[in-house]
Amino acid sequence: xxxxxxxxxxxxxxxxxxxxxxxxxxxxxxxxxxxxxxxxxxxxxxxxxxxxxxxxxxxxxxxxxxxxxxxxxxxxxxxxxxxxxxxxxxxxxxxxxxxxxxxxxxxxxxxxxxxxxxxxxxxxxxxx
Numbered sequence: 001x002x003x004x005x006x007x008x009x010x011x012x013x014x015x016x017x018x019x020x021x022x023x024x025x026x027x028x029x030x031x032x033x034x035x036x037x038x039x040x041x042x043x044x045x046x047x048x049x050x051x052x053x054x055x056x057x058x059x060x061x062x063x064x065x066x067x068x069x070x071x072x073x074x075x076x077x078x079x080x081x082x083x084x085x086x087x088x089x090x091x092x093x094x095x096x097x098x099x100x101x102x103x104x105x106x107x108x109x110x111x112x113x114x115x116x117x118x119x120x121x122x123x124x125x126x127x128x
Contacts, residue, residue, distance in 0.1 A: 013040040014066070016087045018109040019050025019097030023125035030057050033095045033121060041066055043087050045080065045105075050097040084109045094120045 015037055019025070030053065034042070042058040044051040046067040058065045068087045070079035084105050088094070094113045096106055113120050 013037060013092045014043050014090050015040045015093045015095055016091035016109075016113075017042060017044040017051065017054040017095050017097075018084060018087070018106050019054075019123070020099060020101075020104070020106055020125065021047050021049035021051075023049055023097055023099055024053045025050060025097045025123045026126045027053070027057060029123050030054055030095075031061070033123070034058060034061060034063065037093070040092070043068060043090065045070070045083055045087065047080075080105050081108060085112065088112055088116070088118060091118055094118055095123060096120060097123045097125055099125050 015033070017030075034057065041064045042054065043066045044054050046055075046069045055065060055067070068083050070083040072079045075082045088109060091113070094109060096110050098106055098110060101107055110120055110122075
């Protein structure tokens with residue numbers, strides 16, 4: 001069971017999900033995070049791995065989902081990080097699947113969220 005702190009939120013809350021492409025979470029953990037905020041919109045980056053897992057669970061639960069795809073034409077190799085910054089600008093909460101790496105988009109998103117005061121819930125991966 002996750003130790004979720006229920007946030008007071010308004011209608012229109014958005015939860016940004018960020019995670020590693022080569023990892024997945026325990027589905028029960030994702031479902032628990034979704035259930036804690038039943039009216040929130042789910043936003044993610046559309047990548048394989050965790051983003052795909054979250055998308056499938058959210059759609060199965062009839063949740064509103066918004067996908068932020070990286071714009072490689074405009075931003076080149078920096079596109080995923082720019083995309084994560086755009087997601088964070090709209091997020092009221094970040095749920096991150098994090099395995100402890102100190103590099104990459106998920107790590108960057110967690111650090112930026114904490115810096116600007118967006119709450120972060122960390123999930124731990126179940127598969128390599």
